[in-house]
Structure formats: C-alpha cells, structure tokens
Amino acid sequence: MKTCVIFCAAEFDTLLAPIDEHTLVIAADGGYRHTQKLGIQPDMILGDFDSLGYVPDDSRVFPVEKDDTDAMLAVRQGLAHGCDEFMLYGAMDGPRLDHTIANFQTLAFLASHASRGTLIGKNYIATVISGHTICFPETAQGILSLFCLGADATGVTIKGLQYPLTDGTLSAAFPLGVSNHFTGKQAHITVKSGLVLALWDRANGLCSWE
Numbered sequence: 001m002k003t004c005v006i007f008c009a010a011e012f013d014t015l016l017a018p019i020d021e022h023t024l025v026i027a028a029d030g031g032y033r034h035t036q037k038l039g040i041q042p043d044m045i046l047g048d049f050d051s052l053g054y055v056p057d058d059s060r061v062f063p064v065e066k067d068d069t070d071a072m073l074a075v076r077q078g079l080a081h082g083c084d085e086f087m088l089y090g091a092m093d094g095p096r097l098d099h100t101i102a103n104f105q106t107l108a109f110l111a112s113h114a115s116r117g118t119l120i121g122k123n124y125i126a127t128v129i130s131g132h133t134i135c136f137p138e139t140a141q142g143i144l145s146l147f148c149l150g151a152d153a154t155g156v157t158i159k160g161l162q163y164p165l166t167d168g169t170l171s172a173a174f175p176l177g178v179s180n181h182f183t184g185k186q187a188h189i190t191v192k193s194g195l196v197l198a199l200w201d202r203a204n205g206l207c208s209w210e
Helices: 029-038 070-080 097-112
Strands: 003-007 024-028 044-047 085-089 116-120 124-129 132-136 143-159 165-170 187-191 193-201
Touching: 003 029, 003 070, 024 029, 024 070, 029 044, 044 070, 070 085, 070 097, 085 097, 097 116, 097 124, 097 143, 097 193, 124 132, 124 187, 187 193
Parallel strands: 003 024, 003 085, 024 044, 085 116
Antiparallel strands: 116 124, 124 193, 132 187, 143 165, 143 187, 143 193
16 A cells, blocks of 8 residues: 655644655645654645645645535545555644644545544544554553544454444444543454444554554
C-alpha cells in the first residue's frame, strides 16, 4: 500500500509511525505548523489558509467558499497520486467539533474508494471498517467504541472485548457499539458490509488490519 500522511490543524502529541521517503506528505492549512515544528518538508501544502493566517511559499491556494474541507482536498490529492492508506494527524480533538465529524465522513469517503484512513488526535484514534478486520494486541487498554455510519452495517463480529458479538448488525439509529472495553486478550473487530467508525484511546497506538 502507498501511504499518504496529512497534517491537519488540530493538536496531537507525536508521530505514531515513521515517515519514509516513499510516503506522500501533505500539509493542509494549519497543519503546516506541525510540519515546521517536526522539521518535515511536506511534498504539498494546500488549503484556503484561514487557519494558518498566511500563505507559505509554493502552496496551492483554494477559496474559502468551497465544497471540500482542507482535509478532503488533501485526501483527493493523495488518491490522485495513487495512495490507498491515509494517516491524518491533527484531525480530531480540536476546538471545531464540526470538523471532527467532517473528518469521520472523510474516513467513510476513503473506505468507499477502497482505501484505509486513520485519524490521529491528541486523545483518540479513529478509523472506518468496511469489509475488513482490525486487530489489537493483548496490551490494549481502555475503551473502544463502534458506530454505524449510514445504512446498517452487517456481519459485525467482535472478539476479545468485554461485549462480544457474532455476525450482528449495527444501526446508525442506535448506539449499541459504544463503550466496549479491552480485556487483556487479542481483540478483533470484523465488518462484512456497511461502514463502522471505530474510536479508541490514542495510548493504544495504531490497529493492525486483516
């Protein structure tokens, strides 16, 4: 898989995985501050720059009045460059709840384009599962919550958590998957059809995929 790392404007603590020379790095508006702080030269800088407050050299400038968020603009660029795995730092836990929800929808957009996306914030990590399994090691602790996005998600199986489920259905109209708990066992969450948003504590790091 070809990886795209996108830096957004909200806060996060540290990188969860190294960025190699083959990774496409995009700074989206205020995310440029993070690349400067980390000493990373992005391959692309884009946005309307209402968050950053100025336009860096060699940036792609978009109007404030547009359909795409800056994060979505960056995702579209990553897809155009052949990326199918996306890590968005600073895409959660910020002062704009509406942007966090927009980024949840961006994860769904990526899943609908046969790609994997992960949001990394200061306190939480999120991804969308669709036709895959995500896994966590025995050392994972705390809470993992699952939310259906859109039409019912079917074939949902949860193993190794406090509340298991076998070939179940999650609905967007009822929060059945909220507040599950890691139990010191390997955890596996499978979604055969539909879109399920998974949220967990950032201290557990990235999930693995099957």
